[in-house]
Amino acid sequence: MNNPVVLITGALTGIGHATAIAFAKQGARVVVSGRRQAEGEVLQAELKKLGAEALFVQADVRDDIQVGRLVDQAVAHFGRLDVAVNNAGTEGEPGLIVNQTSESYAATFDTNVLGVLLSLKHELRAMTAQKSGSIINISSTYGHQGAAYASVYAASKHAVEGLTKSAALEVASHGVRVNAVAPGATDTGMLDRFTGTPENKAGIVSVVPLGRLATPEDIAQAALYLASEGATFVTGQVITVDGGKTAG
Numbered sequence: 001m002n003n004p005v006v007l008i009t010g011a012l013t014g015i016g017h018a019t020a021i022a023f024a025k026q027g028a029r030v031v032v033s034g035r036r037q038a039e040g041e042v043l044q045a046e047l048k049k050l051g052a053e054a055l056f057v058q059a060d061v062r063d064d065i066q067v068g069r070l071v072d073q074a075v076a077h078f079g080r081l082d083v084a085v086n087n088a089g090t091e092g093e094p095g096l097i098v099n100q101t102s103e104s105y106a107a108t109f110d111t112n113v114l115g116v117l118l119s120l121k122h123e124l125r126a127m128t129a130q131k132s133g134s135i136i137n138i139s140s141t142y143g144h145q146g147a148a149y150a151s152v153y154a155a156s157k158h159a160v161e162g163l164t165k166s167a168a169l170e171v172a173s174h175g176v177r178v179n180a181v182a183p184g185a186t187d188t189g190m191l192d193r194f195t196g197t198p199e200n201k202a203g204i205v206s207v208v209p210l211g212r213l214a215t216p217e218d219i220a221q222a223a224l225y226l227a228s229e230g231a232t233f234v235t236g237q238v239i240t241v242d243g244g245k246t247a248g
């Protein structure tokens with residue numbers, strides 16, 4: 001990679017944070033985004049310490065105007081946008097379908113689906129104009145599998161994969177690629193919240209053929225690949241990184 005400009009949403013924690021560090025170490029110029037200004041400034045300083053050019057822009061991905069401003073500021077600051085990792089996501093309010101409400105639906109879909117749609121909308125505006133770019137949406141193995149007690153989350157990630165494939169078809173002729181990474185259980189705050197107890201979390205490892213949780217860095221490596229020159233003929237695809245769990 002030749003100093004690409006990379007935008008990452010939900011970059012303050014977990015997979016987004018590891019992805020920002022991984023791109024910075026490859027020499028990328030990094031635009032990191034999240035909802036919390038003070039933590040964002042800490043991350044910007046952390047990336048600069050690694051020698052990267054870095055910019056934090058505060059944005060809530062549910063807000064069309066804020067996402068538009070995020071992309072505009074990235075382009076104004078660095079002159080272009082080469083890669084975007086649409087990572088911001090929430091587990092919402094897991095539980096039985098019979099207990100779901102329009103509010104619990106919105107708590108998940110507004111971030112996971114509307115957030116990715118708005119991110120795509122503004123990123124594609126910049127990338128189609130420059131006739132190049134690579135977008136990586138963060139889905140989940142639940143983007144192509146059912147999940148009892150997490151139906152709304154699973155439905156939202158199925159939607160992310162539908163958006164990914166549709167966007168890829170829409171913009172292929174403009175030189176822009178759109179793919180997704182589907183992590184299996186990854187050791188982040190979200191997994192802690194999903195599992196609730198250390199015992200539940202340990203139980204997940206027993207069903208992973210490679211015998212461990214993914215690290216956030218494992219997921220970042222897949223994003224690096226999809227952004228790279230090695231993936232220039234890959235679009236509309238979902239790369240699952242789950243230690244073999246969905247192979248069976």
Ligand SMILES: NC(=O)c1ccc[n+]([C@@H]2O[C@H](COP(=O)([O-])OP(=O)(O)OC[C@H]3O[C@@H](n4cnc5c(N)ncnc54)[C@H](OP(=O)(O)O)[C@@H]3O)[C@@H](O)[C@H]2O)c1
Pocket residue numbers: 009010011012013014015016034035036059060061062087088089090091111115138139140141182183184185186187188189190191
């Ligand atoms: N961990 C797993 O096992 C796993 C598995 C499959 C897929 N994933 C996906 O991986 C992605 C990253 O999750 P993670 O595991 O790294 O968990 P995480 O540490 O909770 O990261 C999620 C990030 O998204 C941000 N975010 C949430 N809502 C947002 C909004 N409306 N606007 C802007 N930012 C928002 C969060 O910021 P706040 O702190 O402000 O909420 C947080 O920094 C998510 O899309 C998740 O669905 C995770």
